[in-house]
Amino acid sequence: MTNTQVPDVRPPRATAASAPPEAPVRLSARDRGTRLLATLFLAPTIVGIVVFTVVPIVGSLVLSLFHWNVIDSPRWAGAANYREVFTDSTVLVSFRNTLVFMVLAVALQLLIALTLALAVNGRMPMWLRSVFRSAFFFPLVLSAASISVVMKYLFNQDFGVVNWALGLIGIAPVPWLTSENSAMAAVILVYVWQQFGFSFLLFVGGLNNIPKEIHEAASLDGATGLRKHLHVTLPLLSPTLLVATVVGVINALQVFEQPYVLTDGGPGDSTRTVVMVIYESAFEQLRFGEASAVGVLLFVLIMAVTALQFRLSRRFVHYQ
Amino acid sequence: MTDSHVTRRTLLRYGAYGAGAAALAGTAASWDRLTGADIPGRDDGSLVVATLGPAYGPEAIRTLTEGFKKVHPDIKLRINAVQATDWSDFFAKILTQIAAGTAPDLVYVATEGVQLFAQRLGVALDKWVKRDAAELREYFADVHPSLVESMMYEGSLYQLPVEFNAADMYLNDQVLKRAAAGFPAADWTRDDFTELLRDMKKSSGSQFTPYFWTNRLWGGVVPWLFANGTNLLAESKAPGGAWLWDGFYPSAERQGRGGGFRWTTPQATDARVEESYDYLASLIQEDLCTRPEGGNGQNLIGVFSTGRVGVTPAGGFWAGGLHLAGMEPGSFDVQYFPRWRTQRMQFGAAGYALLRTSKMQDEAWEFIKFAARRDTLMRLFETNQTTPARRSMLTADRYREIGPRHWQVFYDTLDKFPDTGPIPAPPQVAEVEQVLLKHTGTALSSRRSVGPALRRMQRDLEKAMERDV
Numbered sequence: 001m002t003n004t005q006v007p008d009v010r011p012p013r014a015t016a017a018s019a020p021p022e023a024p025v026r027l028s029a030r031d032r033g034t035r036l037l038a039t040l041f042l043a044p045t046i047v048g049i050v051v052f053t054v055v056p057i058v059g060s061l062v063l064s065l066f067h068w069n070v071i072d073s074p075r076w077a078g079a080a081n082y083r084e085v086f087t088d089s090t091v092l093v094s095f096r097n098t099l100v101f102m103v104l105a106v107a108l109q110l111l112i113a114l115t116l117a118l119a120v121n122g123r124m125p126m127w128l129r130s131v132f133r134s135a136f137f138f139p140l141v142l143s144a145a146s147i148s149v150v151m152k153y154l155f156n157q158d159f160g161v162v163n164w165a166l167g168l169i170g171i172a173p174v175p176w177l178t179s180e181n182s183a184m185a186a187v188i189l190v191y192v193w194q195q196f197g198f199s200f201l202l203f204v205g206g207l208n209n210i211p212k213e214i215h216e217a218a219s220l221d222g223a224t225g226l227r228k229h230l231h232v233t234l235p236l237l238s239p240t241l242l243v244a245t246v247v248g249v250i251n252a253l254q255v256f257e258q259p260y261v262l263t264d265g266g267p268g269d270s271t272r273t274v275v276m277v278i279y280e281s282a283f284e285q286l287r288f289g290e291a292s293a294v295g296v297l298l299f300v301l302i303m304a305v306t307a308l309q310f311r312l313s314r315r316f317v318h319y320q
Numbered sequence: 321m322t323d324s325h326v327t328r329r330t331l332l333r334y335g336a337y338g339a340g341a342a343a344l345a346g347t348a349a350s351w352d353r354l355t356g357a358d359i360p361g362r363d364d365g366s367l368v369v370a371t372l373g374p375a376y377g378p379e380a381i382r383t384l385t386e387g388f389k390k391v392h393p394d395i396k397l398r399i400n401a402v403q404a405t406d407w408s409d410f411f412a413k414i415l416t417q418i419a420a421g422t423a424p425d426l427v428y429v430a431t432e433g434v435q436l437f438a439q440r441l442g443v444a445l446d447k448w449v450k451r452d453a454a455e456l457r458e459y460f461a462d463v464h465p466s467l468v469e470s471m472m473y474e475g476s477l478y479q480l481p482v483e484f485n486a487a488d489m490y491l492n493d494q495v496l497k498r499a500a501a502g503f504p505a506a507d508w509t510r511d512d513f514t515e516l517l518r519d520m521k522k523s524s525g526s527q528f529t530p531y532f533w534t535n536r537l538w539g540g541v542v543p544w545l546f547a548n549g550t551n552l553l554a555e556s557k558a559p560g561g562a563w564l565w566d567g568f569y570p571s572a573e574r575q576g577r578g579g580g581f582r583w584t585t586p587q588a589t590d591a592r593v594e595e596s597y598d599y600l601a602s603l604i605q606e607d608l609c610t611r612p613e614g615g616n617g618q619n620l621i622g623v624f625s626t627g628r629v630g631v632t633p634a635g636g637f638w639a640g641g642l643h644l645a646g647m648e649p650g651s652f653d654v655q656y657f658p659r660w661r662t663q664r665m666q667f668g669a670a671g672y673a674l675l676r677t678s679k680m681q682d683e684a685w686e687f688i689k690f691a692a693r694r695d696t697l698m699r700l701f702e703t704n705q706t707t708p709a710r711r712s713m714l715t716a717d718r719y720r721e722i723g724p725r726h727w728q729v730f731y732d733t734l735d736k737f738p739d740t741g742p743i744p745a746p747p748q749v750a751e752v753e754q755v756l757l758k759h760t761g762t763a764l765s766s767r768r769s770v771g772p773a774l775r776r777m778q779r780d781l782e783k784a785m786e787r788d789v
Contacts, residue, residue: 267761
């Protein structure tokens with residue numbers, strides 16, 4: 001898109017020489033029309049955001065101050081739901097699990113995606129590159145629940161293909177989904193397997209946007225292999241890395257399907273996540289107020305983590 | 321706003337925008353679009369019945385709708401088969417419908433939800449049962465009182481049971497032969513059971529598990545607790561119910577009956593509960609049984625039918641399931657759950673609950689009666705996907721082609737062991753079940769974990785039972 005297609009709707013900036021600063025700025029009829037048109041185009045999106053995002057957020061906030069079991073009318077609870085949440089060991093464990101999951105899953109997801117993006121972006125026939133891109137992205141378009149059902153069979157301790165294959169090389173069956181030590185690892189593996197395709201595509205796009213001249217100049221200066229990636233590619237890829245990290249973190253903090261289907265949060269609470277607790281509290285135990293309080297806390301956590309990422313990005317992200 | 325800057329051209333353009341927007345709005349308004357009234361059965365005067373989707377396929381729905389139409393052509397009926405993975409998921413979806421103001425008139429409810437629905441949502445059927453006593457006498461004569469009692473709450477009857485499943489033991493014939501073991505006797509003990517598992521393990525390879533079980537309220541740890549003469553929650557009977565027992569059952573069958581079960585004080589730290597968990601932990605340690613796996617045992621049919629599992633607890637529903645999986649009638653059989661201190665077994669039953677919000681309660685009662693009729697159930701349960709609540713339906717003919725040989729076990733679990741009872745499902749069942757599954761997982765990680773995990777289970781159960789639903 002060129003600049004000529006985007007009309008400048010900003011009012012002409014008044015300068016001290018041409019007009020006094022307090023003088024009202026009169027828009028031309030054309031500018032007013034353009035502004036109206038822009039508003040009309042934006043309206044559906046704004047209405048959508050208000051109806052489907054703002055209203056539910058406010059609704060959750062209000063509901064978190066009430067006791068409500070769907071059947072009876074809501075009763076005022078004040079901060080009782082929040083007090084309950086902070087003393088409920090299941091909720092606290094779920095927050096810990098979610099944070100652990102987020103850190104490990106996002107790190108692994110980015111590492112795999114970046115490594116594969118660099119590999120695919122290297123010397124490789126175009127058709128093979130397309131095959132890899134499609135193959136790595138494919139799991140993302142599948143339903144997480146369906147994938148988890150299949151993975152549950154594969155990871156079954158007694159009858160799963162994974163343990164059968166390990167048995168061929170003499171490794172004893174691993175209780176992937178039934179041991180507190182390995183269940184989280186299995187959930188992370190399944191999640192990362194499905195999700196890394198998105199980061200991979202972002203990285204491939206980001207790598208393609210790095211001018212070849214910079215790499216050539218680095219090569220002329222004697223940079224090779226890993227050093228070139230660390231000191232040239234990564235800094236130039238940092239804006240993409242930021243986007244991939246932010247999106248990855250937000251998604252990971254809301255993980256639900258994989259632990260729900262694979263382990264149902266167990267063994268014990270070892271893979272119970274915050275969104276699972278919200279679902280169970282609301283739709284299984286009919287405690288919508290407490291579920292909303294947990295939802296509000298998760299919202300605050302996501303906002304805080306995202307804000308922190310953007311703040312830290314000032315030091316690590318380099319824009320060309 | 322002044323009009324000094326509005327040129328003719330601008331005016332025409334705005335006019336065109338306005339006309340375009342009006343045309344769009346007009347077109348949109350004139351389109352046929354979905355409204356609340358388009359939801360099947362809503363606001364069209366139909367009696368809406370919500371059933372568990374996976375258990376009610378198109379054929380079953382047709383059987384119910386067409387059969388009911390013949391009997392009551394004046395009542396429009398709509399079956400809403402709600403897709404859900406298990407009862408807990410099903411109830412969650414029904415409650416969401418209630419919250420959305422689209423509550424059905426009747427809901428198919430299993431033992432897991434009987435007391436929850438009775439306490440908060442259901443209508444007692446007492447007045448209709450009393451009114452139509454003559455018509456119902458044949459039904460009650462055919463249905464074991466334990467099933468009926470499991471549908472009572474605080475003296476009133478909330479459902480007429482149409483099906484049930486007790487946790488009996490299925491045995492794979494091929495595995496028994498491989499182990500050179502005979503079919504167990506009806507009064508086999510826990511020690512006989514353990515020895516059989518050991519024999520099976522010795523005669524099979526590493527990809528074989530003698531005993532498979534699923535960690536859930538029905539058929540998980542609970543059958544072992546019952547066999548050991550204990551329960552997760554202290555069990556008692558509510559007073560009342562004499563109006564029903566005196567009216568429909570002979571004195572021998574009335575003995576000890578009350579107004580429904582009460583499950584109150586948690587007793588996870590009871591010595592016998594600990595002993596039951598310790599036994600299961602020892603089986604796991606000896607590699608004789610699987611670690612508790614959550615879910616609904618979807619993969620079990622496959623591994624059982626291919627001889628990779630020897631024994632598993634299941635109900636009459638499995639006869640149809642194994643047949644569909646290709647197992648021949650003689651390749652599996654069923655026996656009672658083994659005796660420990662007792663041979664009391666556990667079951668879950670299901671029937672239709674009438675919701676308080678229904679404006680068609682009399683019509684709903686007619687459907688409840690229709691759904692419990694013998695001819696209806698004969699057509700509905702043709703494929704043996706469950707155990708019919710009516711004793712007369714369990715015949716040699718029914719099981720001749722699909723097995724098992726000892727099909728009588730299904731109903732004799734009630735007839736020969738009259739203390740057999742429902743799984744513990746108080747109104748707080750969702751939380752109780754979650755606590756049970758959660759701590760069972762950790763309790764059975766090793767024998768040392770049993771005690772601490774059961775103490776945590778006790779604490780969480782106490783908290784769950786204190787809560788109002």
